Structure formats: C-alpha cells, structure tokens
Amino acid sequence: MKKTALITGATSGIGKATAALFSEQGFTLILCGRRQERLDALKGKLSKKTEIHTLNFDVRNREEVFKAIASLPEAFSQIDVLVNNAGNAHGLDPIQNGSLDDWDAMLDINVKGLLYVSKAVIPDMVKRQAGHIINIGSLAGKEVYPKGNVYCASKHAVDALNQGMRKDLNAYGIRVGAINPGLVETEFSDVRFKGDTERASTVYQGYDALKAEDIAEIIHFVVTRPYHVNIADLLVLPTAQASSTILKKEL
Ligand code: NDP
Numbered sequence: 001m002k003k004t005a006l007i008t009g010a011t012s013g014i015g016k017a018t019a020a021l022f023s024e025q026g027f028t029l030i031l032c033g034r035r036q037e038r039l040d041a042l043k044g045k046l047s048k049k050t051e052i053h054t055l056n057f058d059v060r061n062r063e064e065v066f067k068a069i070a071s072l073p074e075a076f077s078q079i080d081v082l083v084n085n086a087g088n089a090h091g092l093d094p095i096q097n098g099s100l101d102d103w104d105a106m107l108d109i110n111v112k113g114l115l116y117v118s119k120a121v122i123p124d125m126v127k128r129q130a131g132h133i134i135n136i137g138s139l140a141g142k143e144v145y146p147k148g149n150v151y152c153a154s155k156h157a158v159d160a161l162n163q164g165m166r167k168d169l170n171a172y173g174i175r176v177g178a179i180n181p182g183l184v185e186t187e188f189s190d191v192r193f194k195g196d197t198e199r200a201s202t203v204y205q206g207y208d209a210l211k212a213e214d215i216a217e218i219i220h221f222v223v224t225r226p227y228h229v230n231i232a233d234l235l236v237l238p239t240a241q242a243s244s245t246i247l248k249k250e251l
C-alpha cells in the first residue's frame with residue numbers, strides 16, 4: 001500500500017530534494033513550509049507523479065501547527081512517515097556577541113518547532129501502533145564548534161529528542177531515527193548569514209560539499225528498510241570533512 005509522508009521544510013534544500021525523490025518512489029506527500037509560492041510550484045510539479053497536499057505554517061506557531069495538521073483531508077490524514085527537517089542556523093557569533101533574536105529563532109524552530117509537529121503527528125501513530133519518524137539533526141548535534149554555541153545546542157537537543165522518542169515510542173512499534181549531516185550546500189548558509197550570499201557561498205568553496213540529493217537518498221533508504229530494521233542514528237559527512245573544524249579545501 002502507498003505510504004504517506006509529511007516533510008517539514010519542503011520548500012528548499014534537503015526537504016525539497018526529499019519531496020522530489022519520494023514523489024518518484026510512490027509516496028503520497030504532505031509538503032510543509034512558509035513560502036506559499038514555493039509550495040504551489042512544488043505541488044504543480046510533483047502532482048504529475050503522486051498525490052500532493054501542501055500545508056503553510058510556521059513551526060514556531062503552536063496554533064498554526066496543530067490547525068494545519070488537523071485540517072488534512074481524509075486521504076492524507078494517516079501519516080506513515082514524518083520527516084522533521086525544517087530548521088536553520090541564524091548567525092555565527094561568539095557567545096558574548098550573540099543575538100537574542102537569533103537564539104530565539106534557533107531554539108524555537110529547531111527544537112520547539114520539531115516538538116510541536118511531532119506532538120501533532122505522534123498520537124495517531126501511537127493509536128495505530130505504526131509509523132516512522134526521521135529527525136534531521138546535524139554534525140552540530142554531535143560536536144560543538146567555535147561560534148556554533150546555540151545552533152549546536154539546538155541540534156544536541158534534536159539528538160536527545162531522537163533518543164527520547166525512540167525510547168518512549170518503542171512500546172508502540174514506531175521507528176525513530178536521526179540523520180545527522182555535515183556540510184550540505186543548500187540555502188542554509190544564506191539564512192545563517194542573513195542574505196550575505198557572498199559570505200554564504202565561501203562556505204562551500206574549495207571542496208565537494210554534500211548535496212541535498214545525497215541526504216534525500218539516505219532518508220529514502222532509511223524509510224524503505226524492512227520493518228524489523230530501524231536505522232537509529234547516522235552521521236553523514238562530505239569526504240573532505242573530518243569534523244566540524246577539519247575540512248580539506250583545495251586552495
Ligand atoms: P534550507 O535553508 O535550504 O531549508 C530549510 C527549510 O526549513 C526550508 O524549507 C524552510 O521553509 C524551512 N523552515 C525554516 N524555518 C521555518 C519555520 N519557522 N517554519 C516552517 N518551516 C521553516 O536548509 P537545509 O535544507 O540545509 O536544512 C534542512 C535541515 O537540515 C535543517 O534542520 C538543518 O539544520 C539541517 N542541516 C543542514 C545542514 C547543511 O549544511 N545545510 C547540515 C546539517 C543539518 P520556509 O522558509 O518556506 O518556511
């Protein structure tokens with residue numbers, strides 16, 4: 001039977017690449033984000049391959065999250081796969097110079113937003129004793145790099161929540177796993193550096209960064225394993241990257 005996947009952050013980067021791949025692999029899709037024109041464009045394109053429903057909400061807004069997910073039409077209401085992907089870094093500053101607004105954004109989106117969406121989806125999975133949750137963490141959830149302070153804290157929280165969800169949902173047969181990428185070339189650095197595209201592009205220069213499609217393929221692999229296989233935690237790096245601070249660049 002066709003499975004339904006809900007992907008947050010489907011308007012860009014990893015989420016968008018995952019939506020494109022899943023649409024070719026027989027998933028019914030619920031695609032989420034805030035940029036309506038991008039959701040419309042995705043629906044237009046991917047509807048040729050599968051059934052698509054789009055939801056526009058800000059994961060920071062509790063009410064919007066629950067209202068959006070409760071509004072799903074019957075044909076989309078049984079969510080088999082939840083990809084908790086929406087997230088970003090805001091700023092790259094030493095702790096003493098950090099912006100409170102950046103800190104709020106990262107904790108509200110990457111941690112509380114992930115929790116709100118999960119809370120809206122998990123009760124039905126528990127009722128059905130079925131479901132698979134993929135949390136997109138980061139290398140930043142496995143180690144802390146200079147100036148990464150709050151972003152790293154938010155992704156360490158995702159790592160903890162991934163473990164917590166797996167333990168609490170074990171009794172219900174729900175699979176939970178995290179995929180933790182290193183450097184992936186997406187709009188991530190444009191957001192981190194607030195539209196300074198020149199600074200953002202230098203992040204990916206001089207080596208082959210991961211592509212959003214690389215992570216999409218891994219997400220697809222994880223969710224298509226036989227039921228008895230739960231890939232609990234994956235760290236995925238570009239070959240050029242050995243850690244957050246060791247990156248082999250060509251000069
Ligand atoms: P992008 O900036 O390309 O995509 C981020 C997505 O998140 C967009 O679709 C955006 O949609 C959505 N989003 C952001 N804020 C909100 C919000 N408040 N409410 C709803 N949706 C939101 O980045 P990536 O694809 O790289 O990032 C995806 C995930 O991967 C993130 O969790 C990120 O932390 C993680 N990651 C990224 C790495 C990288 O190097 N790129 C490495 C490791 C992890 P919209 O603006 O339309 O709402």
Ligand code: 8X3
Nearest residue numbers: 138139140182183244
């Ligand atoms: C994104 C990767 O190294 O910029 O999570 O934190 S990094």
